[in-house]
Amino acid sequence: xxxxxxxxxxxxxxxxxxxxxxxxxxxxxxxxxxxxxxxxxxxxxxxxxxxxxxxxxxxxxxxxxxxxxxxxxxxxxxxxxxxxxxxxxxxxxxxxxxxxxxxxxxxxxxxxxxxxxxxxxxxxxxxxxxxxxxxxxxxxxxxxxxxxxxxxxxxxxxxxxxxxxxxxxxxxxxxxxxxxxxxxxxxxxxxxxxxxxxxxxxxxxxxxxxxxxxxxxxxxxxxxxxxxxxxxxxxxxxxxxxxxxxxxxxxxxxxxxxxxxxxxxxxxxxxxx
Numbered sequence: 001x002x003x004x005x006x007x008x009x010x011x012x013x014x015x016x017x018x019x020x021x022x023x024x025x026x027x028x029x030x031x032x033x034x035x036x037x038x039x040x041x042x043x044x045x046x047x048x049x050x051x052x053x054x055x056x057x058x059x060x061x062x063x064x065x066x067x068x069x070x071x072x073x074x075x076x077x078x079x080x081x082x083x084x085x086x087x088x089x090x091x092x093x094x095x096x097x098x099x100x101x102x103x104x105x106x107x108x109x110x111x112x113x114x115x116x117x118x119x120x121x122x123x124x125x126x127x128x129x130x131x132x133x134x135x136x137x138x139x140x141x142x143x144x145x146x147x148x149x150x151x152x153x154x155x156x157x158x159x160x161x162x163x164x165x166x167x168x169x170x171x172x173x174x175x176x177x178x179x180x181x182x183x184x185x186x187x188x189x190x191x192x193x194x195x196x197x198x199x200x201x202x203x204x205x206x207x208x209x210x211x212x213x214x215x216x217x218x219x220x221x222x223x224x225x226x227x228x229x230x231x232x233x234x235x236x237x238x239x240x241x242x243x244x245x246x247x248x249x250x251x252x253x254x255x256x257x258x259x260x261x262x263x264x265x266x267x268x269x270x271x272x273x
Contacts, residue, residue, distance in 0.1 A: 062242060069250060070243035077232055077244070081251045083146055084228035085259075087221070088214040091150045095157025095214075096207045100196075102158060103165030110169065110191055120166075127159030131217045135226040146227030153214045153221075161210050168202035169195050208263040215259045219252050 105111045105119040134155045138148035172195055196203075222230025229248060236245040 066242035066246035068243070069247035070241070071247065073244060074247065077229070077248055077251060080222075080229040080232045081248075081255055084218045084222075084230075084252075085215065085255060087146050087150045087153060087228055088211065088218040088259075091153025091218070092157050092207065092211045092214045094150075095154040096161055096203075096210060098154070099158050099161035099165050100203070102162045103169060104191060104196075106162060106166040107169040107195075108166075110195065119162075123159055123162040123166075125159075126155050127163060129159075131156040132220065132224060135221045135224050139225050144225040144227075149218060149221040149226030149228055152226060153218060156217060157210050157214060160213060161206055164206045165199070165203060168199040168206070172198040205267050208267055212256075212260050212263050215256055219256075 102119055102123060105115050106123055108116060110116075111119070131152050134152035135149055138151040142148050142151065218228050218230075219233075220230050222228040222232070223234055225231065229252060233245060233248045233252075236242070236248060
């Protein structure tokens with residue numbers, strides 16, 4: 001008798017296990033409440049397939065009026081796109097540099113309890129406040145221009161990288177740390193000789209993701225006067241200059257795609273090593 005036949009005969013009298021455990025009354029009520037809230041959220045968000053269908057002709061009209069793209073202001077637009085990338089690059093570099101010490105202080109087991117809690121709270125504040133709000137704050141602080149946008153990207157990058165840097169250091173193997181501690185190494189030596197080198201690949205990949213995120217974010221910061229291409233796009237749309245707007249949109253797409261391709265290639269090489 002073949003093995004599959006033996007297995008079928010052995011399990012012939014056994015009922016299959018249930019696919020899902022039946023929820024109790026409280027869990028069932030919670031499921032119903034979540035589904036009801038989701039349905040209500042669709043209504044609150046104004047979701048309407050009818051409105052979407054009625055808006056498709058307007059979208060078609062926009063695409064028809066924006067093609068072909070206009071190159072009349074290409075020099076100015078190209079300079080604004082370059083400024084956008086410079087904001088993203090500088091903001092990411094400074095934010096990553098500041099995220100490393102904050103990540104060390106936020107990682108559990110590497111700093112005191114109160115320092116750890118306070119640092120985690122600061123990183124959470126930076127992460128939860130949207131970058132547009134930070135841009136508005138820095139426009140008030142330092143005035144209009146790319147510096148305000150760069151500062152907003154710095155803070156947003158700290159909120160993003162600080163959290164993941166801390167988690168990466170918490171996940172490293174504790175064996176080397178314990179070995180150095182046993183021979184009398186200081187906490188600082190332990191951190192920079194075992195924890196940071198072990199977490200470095202995660203640091204690099206997180207920093208590259210942060211650069212991609214900052215590039216996309218820096219595009220819209222110009223809407224509040226924080227420099228970059230966003231202001232040019234807003235002006236073009238306000239003046240119904242859709243051909244220039246299409247040029248800006250295509251350049252933004254090319255910039256974001258180039259940064260993402262570069263980051264993806266670099267991450268694959270790092271993970272391969």
